[in-house]
Each structure stands twice: as structure tokens, then as C-alpha cells.
Amino acid sequence: MLETFFTGAVLAVIGIYCVVVKKNLLKKLIGLGVFTNCIHLLFISIGYRNGGMAPIVTPENMGFIASYAVDPIPQALVLTSIVIQLSVTALGLSIAILAFRHNKTLDTDKMNKIRG
């Protein structure tokens, strides 16, 4: 379980680096997606149990699945969160298309028109 936490930390750093440092609009959106997926990974790995199995109920193990299955609640919450991230990404891509139409470039250095 420690491996997933280290992977999550590395992904979070990569995601935030892309959002902050890169100058292309599309690369910022990709970095946002990487950061959100890191949070999903951490959320699922919180519900892990050593030597556990997937929480699917079959006729053989109906009586005692709760004692050795991993926690299914974070998995349901992460499914909801993936859908939310999908719609935010779709909206961000539409706004990037509109920004390209106005400025003919995807570079944020040339797009800073608001001052003050």
C-alpha cells in the first residue's frame, strides 16, 4: 500500500508542475487531469485491506464477503468524481477552442490582456 502513496505523490507533483509552469493551454488541462487522477488513486488505496478480494457478491461467498473484501465505498465515490472531471475537461477544451479563435495562438504569454 505504501507504493500507491509514493506514486500518488509523484503524480501530484507532475500535475501541479504542468499546470503552473507550462505555457500551452492544452498542456495545462492535461496537467489538471493528471492531478485529479492522483487524488482518485489515493482515495481508492485508502480502502485497501491486506489480502482482500474484490467486493463482488457471488452465490458462493454470500455470507462472509464483508470480512475479507476491500472497501467498496471509495470506489463508488471515485466513479462519480471521474464523471465530474470529464465534464470539467470538456468545458475547458471548449473554452480553449474559443480562446484560439480570438487570439490565433494557444500561448498564454501572448494572451494576457487584463491588467491590474
Add this chain to the structure above:
Amino acid sequence: MDVIVRTVVKGIFPFVLLLGFSIIFHGHLTPGGSFPGGAVVASGFALVVVAFGVGKAEKLISERTVHIMESAVALMMALLILYESFLRKYVGLTGQMFNIWSSPEVLSLNVAGGVMVLSALILIVFLMVNE
């Protein structure tokens, strides 16, 4: 797109659709349901748009059909939810475990939600490509 991508997409597209619809249909037994199933089917269509261009994808399913599908499914979902909240006390159908045809309410909600998600995502892909 070149030959390799077109051949692979031609071979893989029916299986992607099959996987998506299977995730939607088994939503009350295995993990999945309307959202991931709809997303998988829509990504199959996005593969066709990327490999062959919008013209071929329009021949498979036109934009007007997607609009009509989305509105009809939204209406059906609203009727289903009204039925669930008011009439359930009088006409209730119970379900048994591990049987795929056992609880028609959850099954129909999953199918309606899946069709709505896939039509919304295909609409987003069409609107973005048409500039």
C-alpha cells in the same frame, strides 16, 4: 490517418461497442452502470472520428439522430423517476439476487442513463469537430 490505425479501428470498433453495452446491462450485478458504460461507447465513436474523419462517423449515426435520442431518453428517465416516487407503494416489483432480469426498475434506469450519457458525449465530440 494511415493504414495501420484505420485497420485496427475497423477491427476493434464492434468489440468496444459490445464491452460498453455489457457494462451498462450488468450494472446491477457488477461494478459499472450507466456512466462508465456510456463513456466506453462514446469513446468508440471518438475512435472512428479520429481515424476516419467526421464524414464516416456521420454515416454511422447522424447528429439529428443523437439529438432525438437524447431528448427521448431524458423524457423516459423523467417518467421512470416519477413512477418510482409515486406509484411504487402500489405497484412494487421485488428482485432476487444474481438474476439479470430480476429488478426491472434498476435495469431500466441503468439503460436510460447509459443512453443519455453516450448521446451527450457523442454530441460533445461532434460539436467540437464541427468548429
Add this chain to the structure above:
Amino acid sequence: MLEYMIAVLIVSAFLMLTIRKDFIAIAAIIISFIMVAVIFLQGQITIVRYGDWMPPFGIVWVVDKLNAFIGLIIAGMCSLVAIYSIKYIRHRKHRFYTLLCLMTAGLLGVCLTGDIFNMYVFFEILSISSYGLVAFFLDEHAIEGAFKYLVMGSLGSSFLLLGIALIYGMTGTLNMADIALFASGSSHSPYLIFAVFLVICGFGLKAAIVPFHAWKPDAIEGTPISLGALFATASSAIGVYGIMRVLFIFGLLQLNFVLIGLGIITMLTGALLALVQTNVKRMLAYSSISQMGYVIMAIGLGTTAGLVSGLYHILNNALITGLLFMAIGCVVYITGKEELDEMGINNTPLLICIGIGVLSMAGIPPFNGFVSKWLIFMASWEISPLLTIIAVAASAITLAYGLKIFSSIFFSSRKLEGRIPKTMLIPVIILTLLCVLIGFFPQLGLNMVEPASSALLNQNQYITAVLGGG
């Protein structure tokens, strides 16, 4: 009755896309305001269980006095904005009303729920519809503001999700009453403080507290002014409500100094940056940032008097900032310009309304701003006199830029004449009358605020109502 409120709002949002008549959306928002007002006047704790599942296993919606108070402010501001926008928005009105209905559904959902992940889902509905609303005019400034808001808001929501994940990992349940039951019986580990701090970061980005405020001036510069009113009052109120709810479940931990420090920096930064602006929308955005600094400092004091004054200032900020945004929207409607040296008009009702708004914002005696600021000064004097001196200095700067707005509108050299439509003038007059009323009879506001603060401080009534009784 509560469960139909969100259903009515979402159904009318989708109906507006096909049947393009305005009154569907306006009727839906006013119906939800009437429902929230009825629940507020009933005065008991209302619980709705979804699907008849018992509370630790299912989702519940719990409305106690704090929820009803904040819900009343939000639903009132949304219905006033809906009435104001009938004439202010001229093109593509049906899309505006769709997004406004969805935003109202998201705001009311965050306010009324009793389950912590449900709060995150409705918070995301609110965020996504507000990203769409910031980009509504589709010109360059709106698109730039919308992209900045989207990236920063999405990062903030991810921090909120991480905080919720850590809270779930420590307590094992998602119901707020159950978390309160767990937290009252155990010691406070550092992980819990870190998780609550992440949740403060997430909600603080919505409320525009200073390290997280950079999206707000650009976003408010791009949107229509009626939506600027909604962002400055309702979104900030929801952000502060989220911080309050999660903090007081755990009993305020040791985060006093963090909140007081953030509050002081927010007050001073907002006020000082508002002095140097030339665009009136950005000046009002920085002023709303500064008012929220007062609220955060008052909540961080940790005493009952601090909490009462903080909640009272949320109500007053909604009235005053909403009044200023809408009245200056009328001025922009007449002149068509947004820079401060080009707006000059000659109109007596607007002169009275903007004058009352500016005087209330600075805290001059007969109006309602004086009541809440006096309570904040008294509450902070007991903790440390230095806080009161800083708050009074920020009030003085507030008076300075308020007078700058007032003089550049009504004492400039070129004055235009113009007619304002009635549907735009009615919300302004309603807000002005409320300002004067609460200023002359402050007991009306205290009757609303004191039950809310006592409901926040003793959690036992909340816990037994949700878990024990039913």
C-alpha cells in the same frame, strides 16, 4: 417538500433549452425561495431521508437553523438576480437562464445537505455552471477570466476531495452527524488537522480568501454584472458556510491563528487593491474579497460573540454588495461604459440607492453595515486590541474607495440621462429598503442570527435529531 426543490430547478433548467420562455426559470427560482422561507419560518430541524435508508447508511438532508439562514440568503439573492436579468441580458437569454437554474440548484444543494460527499457533488455542479456563466459574453476578457477560473477552481475542488478522502479514511463514515459523534470522543491527531486544513483550502477558494483570490477580479470583470452580484454574495456565503460546518463538526481544533491571520491579510489586501483600480467591476470584486476577510476573522476568534457577528456580516455583505452591484449595473446599462472616469449620470433614485450602499459598506451609523462592524469590533477587542485597530483601518479604506465610486458617478463633468426599466429598478429598491430596515431595527437581524450560531455551537441536538430520533 425539500426533495422537490432541486428536482423542480433541474427540470426547469432543461425545459428552458427547448421551450424558450423566461417565466419557467423565474417561476422555478421563486418557488424554491418560497419553499426555503417556509422551512425557515417553521423553526424545527427538518430531515429528509432519501430512499428510506437510515442515516449512517443512506444520504440525508438536514435543515437546522444555520442551514435555513444561509439558504434564505442564497435563494433570495438568486431570485433577485433572476428578476434583474430579464432586461439586462439581451442575447441568448434561454442559455443564461438554464445555467442560472443549475447554479441555484448547486448552491441550495451544498447548503441543505447533511452528507459530506453529497456536498462535494453539489459543489461541483455549482462550479461547472459558474464556469459556463463567466464565459457567457464570449468576448476576450470573458474567455480569459473563465479559463483562469476553471483551472484554479478545479485545483481547489481537488484539494476539497482529498480532504474528504482523508476524513473518510479516519472516521469510516460519510454522514456529518456520525463524524461529529466520532470526533467528540477521540483526541485530535495531526492527520485530522491536515485534512480539515485541506477542506478549508478547497472552500476558501470559492469564498476568495487571500492566497486563493486571484481568479475573482478577472472572473467578475468578464461576467454580466447581475452575475457578479451572485458571485460576490452567494458563492462567498457558501464557501464560508462550508468552512464553518466542517470546522465546527470537529470543534475548531487549533486553527484559530490560521483563520485570524488569513482574515487580516484578506481585509487589508482587498481594501488596498480596490483603491487603485480604474474599472468599476474589478473595484467591486476586490471590495467583496475584503468584506469576506471580516467574516473569516470573526469566525476565527472562537467566542460566541465572534460567531454571531460573523454570521450577521454574511447577511449584511449579501445585502450591501448585491445592492452596489445591481445599482452600478443600472449605471452601466445607461452609459454603456465600465471605466470609472467615463460613467456620469443624472438620476435621483440611483443617487439615493448608491449613496446608502456606500455609507453602509463603510459602517456609518444609521445603516446596517454599522451594526455588524460594531459587533465585530467589540468581539475582537476582547481577544486583542491590535485586531480592532486593523479592522478599523480597513473600514476607513473602504470609505475611501466607496466615496471614489460615488463621486465619479454623480459628480463628473459629463452627465447622461437615461431611463431604467422597472424590472431592473425593483431589486435595487428592495435591497435598499432592507438595508435601511435592518439598520434601524437591528433586532430583526439578531433574531435570525442568534439561533443559527447556537445551532452551530452545540452539536448534540443535531446528532440526536439525525441518528437517534428517526
